[in-house]
Every structure is written in structure tokens, then in C-alpha cells.
Amino acid sequence: MAAEVRSVAHEEVHTSTGLSNAKLGMWAFLASECLLFGALISTFLLYRGREVSGVTPQQVYDIPYTSVSSFVLLMSSLTMALSVAAIRRGDHYQTRVWLMTTALLGMVFIGGQVYEFTRFVQEGMTIKTNVVASSFFTLTGFHGAHVTGGILMLLSLFAMSLDGRLPTERGEAVELVGLYWHFVDIVWIVIFTVVYLIPAPTPG
């Protein structure tokens, strides 16, 4: 990793660790995000087995459907990695191709989430229905918002690259967005497992 980092030239003259400030800052930010999702996931875990009136997520979700959209999101991590590799090679065309592919895969995931939420609401589960639904929508909604923010970053990078404002020596920007994107993916693995795959304990 370190050798690859050095291949991307920086304007920073010197840092105590040799790592760029931006990258350390991104890691610190992601550490903070861990606690954010940790608290949201804890809330869901606390409430998922509660005996409540009204529809709960466990009654309406469709595991095969969400598995497919989860697969799409995981594949976007692959394309993200390809984009980072491309800008390190200085291959700007490939960088843009994989940036756009990543953004599109992200949009497919978000589209799937929007469709899923709409269907849940039609089946009578809104954020107000009960505490399980409240924590389900808040947790997955926060994750969706993070993916949406990531898509905006990817599209900005794509536009900058088209405009010629993303030269190879600024390639760290792609790497930083990549870190964020992989983080959001990893969080989804946890959320998908906790929310969809592990059965809730029976109330009582």
C-alpha cells in the first residue's frame, strides 16, 4: 500500500508519518462513522425483537430481492478499486469508465432501496408504525443517504476528470472517495446481515 501511495505525487512537502493529511483525515472520519452506524445498529438490535402492533420489517422484506441489490453494491466496490488502479496507471479513460460504472451500480442500489421502501409503505409499514419499523427505516435510510453522498462524489470526480481537472498527481482524490465507498459497502454487509439474515429473537 505504502509504495502505491508514494506513486501518487502530492503537493504536501513533508508530513511526520509520510502519509498524506487528506488520507489520515478520511480514516479519522471513517472511524467516527463507525460509531455512528454502531449506535444505529445497536438501536435496531435493541428493538428488532420487540412485541409491537402493526407490520414489522420481518413480515414484509424480501430476502432474495435485497440479496440481489446487495450483490450490486458489493460489485461496485470492485469497479471502484478498478478506478483507483486506473488513475494510478494514469489511464484517465478507464478511470472515468469505472467511476461512472461505480456510480451507476450505486444508483441501482439506491433505486432498489427506494422501490423497497415504497412497497413497504404500501403494505402498511411506515416509519411511524412501530419502533421496529422506526429503527429499520432510520438505519437503512442513513445508509442510503451515505450511498447517495458517495454517488455525488463519484459524479463530481467524473465531471472533473472530463474537464481535465483530475490529473494523475491529484489521483488521491479518487483514492479518498474509494475509501469512503468501500466503507459504506462494508457497513452494508453488516446491516444486511443484522437486519435481513439473522432471525430476530422471539419476544418475551
Next chain:
Amino acid sequence: MATVVVEPTVAERPWFLRRPRATTGWVSWLTTVDHKRIGVLYGVTSFAFFLIGGLEALLIRLQLARPNGRVLSAEAYNQVFTMHGLTMIFLVVMPLSAAFFNFLVPIMIGARDVAFPRLNAFSYWVFLAGGLFLYSGFLLGGAPDGGWFGYAPLSVRLPGPGMTFYALGLLILGISSTVSAINFAVTIINLRAPGMSLMRMPVFVWMTFVVSFLLVFALPVLAVGLVELFFDRRFGTHFYNPAGGGDPILWQHLFWLFGHPEVYILILPAMGIVSEVLPVFSRKPLFGYPVVVFSGIAIGFMGWGVWAHHMFAVGLGPVANSAFALSTMFIAVPTGVKIFNWLATLWGGDIRFRTPLLFALGFIAQFIVGGLSGVTHAIVPSDYQQTDTYYIVAHFHYVLFGGAIFGLFAGIYYWWPKVFGRMLSETIGKWHFWLMVVGFNLTFGPHHVLGLQGMPRRIYRYAPNMGWDLWNFLSTVGAFLIALSVLVFLANVVWSWRRGRTADPDPWDARTLEWSIPSPPPPHNFDRIPVVRALDDFWHRKYAEDREGRLTPVVAGGAQAPEASAGPGAHERSEGDEQASSEYGSSGHASTGAEHGSGRHGIHMPSPSYWPLVTALGLPVLCYGLIYSAALAATGGLILLAGLYGWVTEPVAE
């Protein structure tokens, strides 16, 4: 991410995208990215909030001075005590500490600025926006009125808009603190001068480092609690609503999982300041530097395992209560270690009782009282008696006012000459100190008695026959003495402005790098980035020890005649290290540091920018929108995005 930068664009930009250039005048304060000016902004703003929070405290004390007080209605009293707590914690102690972080950390570690200068400006503007947002509740139907800890389900059910302002206001302030904590963590990891290894950093920098990590990890937990509170209030979710299956205790867990590390976020900076002040005025190195550092780190870690001691009376069960009682007693150990190290630093020292030292000593004495009453809460049966009484009020004012505020005042008096280039008056400063000590102890000492006599917190009036009259009256007298002492401090500021002696670079004959540069420091801090060879390196350049262990100046007169230290030869090492004399910056040769900038252009500093201010402005607009209208929220979101766009497409320096 906001820190992405691109090449400077060559084309001429329209006026609203043109880069601000001014370095003086009020526009320059809106666009500055200089850590020192941002530090001053933080300091002035948080001091203004200190005065407002103090006025609220006086209202509280006036209301309680006599039984059946009639100064405030119950509704007004609830708002005033809630805002007093929120102000003093989130708008005074935290940002005043941030003022010190901003001004001092780069010049203490030998850096030219923080890692992300524009993000630093953004933190300040978000802090200001969050403070004004919280206070705007007074004009918009009611300020927060559910206590600073906003216990559910009361906080969900309170009818006025206050607790909505609470949830969103603290979210805004949390963004400010998280961003600034990331900035300082990266600055301390990455921007240390050559030779400034971690164990050569001043203790204040270490405490900043620990606090940054606490903030990075604690604030998102509070954020989740606040989001859930806001959703409950605004969108009818059921997180804290038992009728919908929710559990109000979740709020307490989330809040105190943030709230206890927060206690250390408030006190560790003051401990860092005291650890800087004591050695300078005892003319001895800090006793057991590594132990003080590791105690600070230990407090940082252990602070995560004690939160439920705020919840002993909730009924978590004997096992949980015993476990948290034990962990709470354990955390007193590293705190006690620090106190003994401070005392040992003073022991046998050549003590000079200047105002900064007095405040530091006040910190130690009063913090010990607060710490000991804290240990009494760790004993569960005793805590059952103390919960929700004035005893708790006495405890946390002894640690947060007697501790944190006194420590911060020690820092204000100590670094004032460095920041403003003028000395404060010693005489007025001593008046300030003694008035504040007497006023403080007269205000909060009686609260111990009141609490043990059973006076509950947060009541807005009490009956005359409870035996509380005398102590409440004394407490009110004390509060006005504190107010007087603050006026004396303001008089000192005015005196310093008008008549204060111009400060030398090193007026206290101090130990750390910030005293090696002029007061106030030039925008680029160091003409040449220093090379550090030891802990308290600056001291060792001034003094050596002879065979009996006595201090001898390295160059005769170099330290005692501070005006000489502006000259390049003042700090030369006796061993004849040729480089030593030029490694510290001094006012004499501001243009010689070219090799550390970008070549022939001299020292390259980041340019001012509008975008942090614009981006920060988006947040309160967005939050008002979440309360009042979707269109306003969308506007706020667009301002935010526009600000970020401008930010990422402008180069750091041009």
C-alpha cells in the same frame, strides 16, 4: 470529501467566485484560514457566550435567593437553566478549549498551520451558527427547556419548539466539533517539526490529541441519540415512546455514552494547560512527564466504561451498578496520579506566584474537592441519596467551573501576551483571581449542604420552612461576586489594551516552542521550521545545569533579558551547534525561510476563502427548514452543496 483540491484555473472568474485577498478589515476575519485568527475568533465568541451563560446563572440565583422567588416563571426558569447548562458546556468550555487548540497546537509542535486550514474555518463558522441557532429558540416560541441532558420521554413530549432546537442545535455543534477534532488529530500526527517525537510533545498537545479522539468517537453516538429524538418529535417515530414499543432508557444510554467522555473532553484541555503553567512558574520540569501523559491516555480509555454511573437510580440492577461503581472508582486513579505529579512539580520549585500560577493552583484545589465528591457518587447507596439534588450541582460545578474554567483562565493569563502581544496587569489579575475564588466557593460550597439537606435540582421555587434559606442566599451573594470578578477581568483586558506593556517573545521564561517566536506570532509562525532535540527543547537551549544541578544560562543574559532573545544569537547552544541559533524563528529575518516554502516565492501560506463560511451557513438554514418548511430545507441543502462545490474546486493556495 471536502478537502479534495484541483489545479488553479487560469481563466478570470466572475466576481462572486473571486478569491478574497484582504488580510485586514472585517472581511478578512470572515475569510481567514489562519489558525491563530480562528483561535481568536473562537476565544472571543465563546467568551461572549460565557457572559450570556453567566447572566442566565445570575437569573437562576436571583430566582432562588429567597423562598418563593418571583423573578422567573416556571417556564422561563426551565429555559434559563437548560440554556445555562448548554451554553456553558457546548458554547463556552468546548469552544474555549478549541480556541487554545487552534492558537497553540501548531506553534507548539513547530507547524505553520493546521492540516486542513479551510476545514478549521468551517468548524468555527458551524460553531457560531449552532450557537445562534440554539439561542434563536428564545425568539421563535421557546428555547430548550428539558435540561441539558434532555431526558426522554419528557424531551419528546415538551410542547414548545425548544427541544427541537436542542436536537438540531446540538447536531450542528457536533458537526463543528467532529470536524475540528479530525483536523487536530491529523495535525498532531502529521505536522510535527523534525525531532518532535510523540514523547517530546508538550502535555497540552497530548491532551488535545486525547480529546480529539474522544470527540471523534463520542459525538456520533450523541448524534444518533439526537436524530432519534428529532424523529420522535418531528416525524412521530417511537424510539423513546413506550406506547410504540420504544424505550426511554435508550436515550440515557446513548446520551451518557457520549456524556461521560464529554466530561473528559471538558476537563483534559484544562489539565493540559495546568501541566504547562506549573513547570514554568516553578522553574522545574513537569514531574513524571510520561506518567502524566499516560494518565491522560488512560483517562481517555477508561472514560468509555463509566457512563452508567449517571444512571444508578434508573434500576439497571445490582450487577451493572456494581460494575460501573468499580470502574468509576478506578478512573479516579489516573486522575489522582496527575494531581500528585502537579504537586511534585511544585515541590522544591522556585515558585513565582504570578496570576497564571494562581489560577492553576485554584484549579488543583477545587478540582480535588470536585473529584472527591465525584468519588462519593461512585458508591451506589450514597448516590441514591445524592441523585437529583444540589449535591450533584455542587460536584459538577467544582469540576467544570472550579476545574475547567479556572484552568482555562490560567491559560488565558499565561498565553495572553503571546496572542495579543501585550501583558495583562498582574495586580488586576490577582484581584480577579481572589474575587473569583471567594465567589466561586461561596456559590457552590453551600450547594453541598443544600443537596445533603435534600434540596432537589431544577426546582424553580421552594417553601420557606425547609432550612434552605441561608445557604441559598449565600450562594446568590457568591454568584454576584463571580460576576464582579468577571468584570474585573474585562477591566484587565481594557487596561492591557490601553496601557499594557508590550510583550516580549518569552515573557515568562518558558519552556515550549511557542515562546521562541515573536508575540504575536507572524502569519507563518516560524521563519524556519525548528528542529527539536529534547522535551522542553526551548528551555534546554536557554539553560544548562552545572554539576550541582543548578541552572546556568547557556548564553549570559540570554534568558533574563528577553528583548535580547529577538536577536538571532540569543539561544545558541553552548556546544556550538552552528544550526541552533537560526532554527527558531524571530522577528529579525522574516524573509529568510524560503527553503521551507515553495521555492522562490517564499513561505507559502493557504489563501483566505469564502467557502467555509458559505458551507457553514447552509447548515442552520437546512435545520430551520427541517422545522418549518421543506422549501427552506432544500434551500439550505443547496447552499451547503454550492459551498462544498466552491470549496473543492478552489485550490488551497493561489
